[in-house]
Amino acid sequence: MFKTLITLLLSSVALFASAGGNTGEVAPNITMTWVGFAxxxxxxxxxYFIAAEEKYGIDKAKPALFIGTFMFLLVAIxxxxxxxxxxxVHTEAQHLILEIAGIFFFLFVAMTYIESLxxxxxxxxxxxxxxxxGYSYRKLYxxxxxxxxxxxxxADNLTTxxxxxTVLIxxxxxxxxxLVPGAINIVVAxxxxxxxxxxxxxxxxxxWTAGKGTFTDFFYIFPSAVLGYLATAVILARFVPDTQPDFDATKEVKPKxxxxxxxxxxxxxxxxxCAVMSHQVLHLPAMWGMLFGLSLLKLYAYSLKKKFGSEHFNVFHSIAKIENNTLxxxxxxxxxxxxxxxxxxxGLAVVVYNPDVLGPTWSNIGVGFLSAIVDNVPVMSAVLKANPDMGLDQWMLVTLTAGVGGSLISFGSAAGVGVMGKLHGIYTFGSHMKYAWAILIxxxxxxxxxxxxxxxxxIQHA
Structure with a gap:
């Protein structure tokens, strides 16, 4: 089973982007060369160093940025x-930048709004x-x-x-x-x-945009999603203290x-x-709507400056406080x-879906574990690019597993990475893995x- 998962990992991550672009040339396979193994x-x-962030005290962005840039430099050399x-190489790098920019700027605007609030x-x-x-920690959880x-x-899982x-901290x-069970609870939910x-x-x-299901088809995943979440939440709730936070209403001033x-x-x-409408109706990247929203925030900040002074609200002050390491x-x-x-x-991404290898069900279940290791975005992109011959039931399964499977490891989803940045030093890979068994259940x-x-x-559609 371990060898199968490794095979699926190597084949899935390989499908993240479209090599060769529009040049008409096909990129040579260099897996068995020194640069491939390197x-x-x-x-x-x-x-390893990303996962051991807490052990070595090294920010996860450092090894991630190093390997991401260095690997492409080696390939170019x-x-x-x-x-x-x-x-x-040039065409592939440009294509990859377009892929990353959508996520990068979406995060950038979402974090700016959070800091502004x-x-x-x-x-x-x-x-x-x-x-x-007077709610207890458990009720707040x-x-x-x-x-x-x-x-x-x-609002999408990352923004949520x-x-x-932020409320938790x-x-x-x-x-x-x-904080730790509460953070895991939020990520899983x-x-x-x-x-x-x-x-x-x-x-x-x-x-959805790839046409693997209609708008309402995805709603049929609700029973699986809610029951799986509740199972994990009930287990984690046992570790949350039932005491109340220190708070004296007679002494605390109601914040204004x-x-x-x-x-x-x-x-x-x-x-x-705007982000949803940009992507679904106007066929623009979702980050286009997010940046439009940022422009509205800046315009409103200008009106506040005129009315209350420059220190009342400055968008650039909020931008300066965002978690750049997450980006x-x-x-x-x-x-x-x-x-x-x-x-x-x-090479083997489609092969594992054959009935005589793993078949679609076990392959899609494996996608959930890969989502935790590699991040669910590139893994889902890999499956869509491989485009195995599956029915609606299997496409809904892979959508489910890629989504909830990302919760198995702290950095397996955008939501997890975002919370790691927000609760730096508290919600870490190590603290998450202590409760990973509950998420697996x-x-x-x-x-x-x-x-x-x-x-x-x-039961899969009306």
Missing amino acids: CLFIFVIGY YYAINGLSLDL IHMGVFDRLKYNLVSK WLTGILAFFLSPV ALILS TIEREKKEF ANAGGAWSPFGDITTLMA MHEGAKVVMALGIFTIF LFFFGILAAVGALYFIGWL GYIISVSVWYLQYEVLG
């Missing part, structure tokens, strides 16, 4: 030494409203998790995770027995909630949101709407996966519910 070795070592066409006192006010009601599950289908992890900054909405996750968005905070909140919601991590890791593809570590339940619904009962 880059594979560099990738494995780099991922190999092409130059052997007289191969450097136009192929923090500056405007929105989360301090939300914290006060939650804690002042459930409240943030349920909010994440039902918010992510609309960023918002609610404003409620409590030191008590890890609350956001990924599970995003799996049953066509625009709740980048992976479901990719499957800055003037214009409600408009900034409305602009944030409208920005998400650089995404750039580096997606560049590294793109390099593995271009080198030629590919939820994953197994999600797949089991899918099997009962789709394969036994045959």
Whole structure:
């Protein structure tokens, strides 16, 4: 089974991008050359240091950015030494930049809005409203998790995770027995909630736009997603203290949101709407709508400056506070996966879907584990590019597993990476893996519910 998973890993990551572009040339397979083995070795070592971030005290963006850039430099050097066409490398790099830019700028704008809302006192006010009601840590754990599950289908899993992890850290900054299970709960809920909405996750968005299911087909994943999440949440809740946060309503002053905070909140919601409409209706990248929303925020900030002075709200101050390491991590890791593809570590992605190898069901279940290792975006891209011959039931399975499977490891999804950046030093790879068994139980339940619904009962569309 281990060899099979390794085979699936190597073949799946290989399909991340389209080599050769429009040059009409085919990139040579250089997997069995010194540069092929060297880059594979560099990738494995780099991922080790990313996973061991807590052990070595090295930010995950450093190894990710290093391997992502260095691997392509080695490939270009190999092409130059052997007289191969450097136009192929150039075209692939350009294509990869386009792939990464969509995620990079989407994150950039989402984080800017989060920091702007923090500056405007929105989360301090939300914290006060939650804690002042006398809720225990356990009730707050459930409240943030349920909010994440039902918010992510609309706002997408990354933005949801960023918002609610910010709420989490404003409620409590030191008590890890609350913060770690709470962070995992938010990540699992956001990924599970995003799996049953066509625009709740980048992976479901990719499957929907590729025509693998209609808008309503994805809603049929809801039973699998919600039951899997609840299974994990119930287990993790046992580790959350049932005590109340230190709070004295007679001493605490009710935080006041800055003037214009409600408009900034409305602009944030409208920005998400613009991102969805840009991609689905206008066929522009989702980040186009996000950047349009950023332009509206900047225009509104200008009006606030005229009315209240330059110190009231400055968008660039919010930009200065965003987690740049998260952005650089995404750039580096997606560049590294793109390099593995271009080198030629590919060939068996479609073969494993054959009934005499693994078959579609076991292959798609394996995709969930790969999503945790490689990140669900490139893995889903790999499956879509391989385009195995599958029915609607199997395409919904791979959408489910790519979404919820990313929760198995802390950096397996955009939501997880975002929360790692927001709760730096608290929610880490190591702290996540202590509870990974609970997430695995939820994953197994999600797949089991899918099997009962789709394969036994045959319920998959109206």
